[in-house]
Amino acid sequence: MPQMFGRKHEVSPQRSRHEGQEFSSHKGIVVCNDCGAAYFKKRWVHGLEEVKNKDNKDEPVSFSICPACAMIKNKQYEGRITIKNLPEKHAKDLEDIVRGFSKRAFERDAMHRLIEVKKEGVNWVITTTENEMANKLAHHIKESLRAVKSRTHFAPEPSDVAEIIIEFE
Ligand SMILES: [Zn+2]
Structure with a gap:
């Protein structure tokens, strides 16, 4: 791949x-x-x-x-959330959170889409078509699953890409 x-x-x-x-x-x-x-x-x-x-x-x-x-x-994205060291017990919750949140985001705005949830064991990569959607989703994930660490990086102008990393202990 x-x-x-x-x-x-x-x-x-x-x-x-x-x-x-x-x-x-x-x-x-x-x-x-x-x-x-x-x-x-x-x-x-x-x-x-x-x-x-x-x-x-x-x-x-x-x-x-x-x-x-x-x-x-075009295999582009505007928001990317990288989840690291996801505890097994949170896998199903995370999936539900991402799907539910994305469904609601899309219902509000036809251009707000979940592109992909790519799972590689304990590390997941979630991509969206909109940066603010990714930010809000990341916040929601952190609140819901009590992730310990996270950081957000906005790619330099003129890019709109938001890169967010959420790490579990
Ligand atoms: Zn279309």
Whole structure:
């Protein structure tokens, strides 16, 4: 297995944020070919039914790929949490915390996604499409599982990548 997430330089500084600057020049509604998320008026939502209303029923609809799907496709991430020395007794809890948190994050914002939970024994690597999501998730993990040590490192500008390490004793 190649080290998929070890090369943060792959994260292009030009990459647009999920707020959708890249799409702000688009006229009408954009639908993601991959996940069905829809973009309208500077906002990505979960699907066309969330944007369509009587006022925009005549807006043209075009197809593209949303920033979250593009990031995943390009093997990029914006948040990465490395868990070290995870005690066996916490494995199931951690999985539940990550899945539950990510589900809620996605429900709130269609661009906030869990990319992968990569498990290598007691060391896990969790990647997300959004840095603040990773920060909040890390905080939640620390609170819930009483991890002893953690540190956060933001990659230097212009990168948006948040790298968080949570270590258990
Ligand atoms: Zn998509």
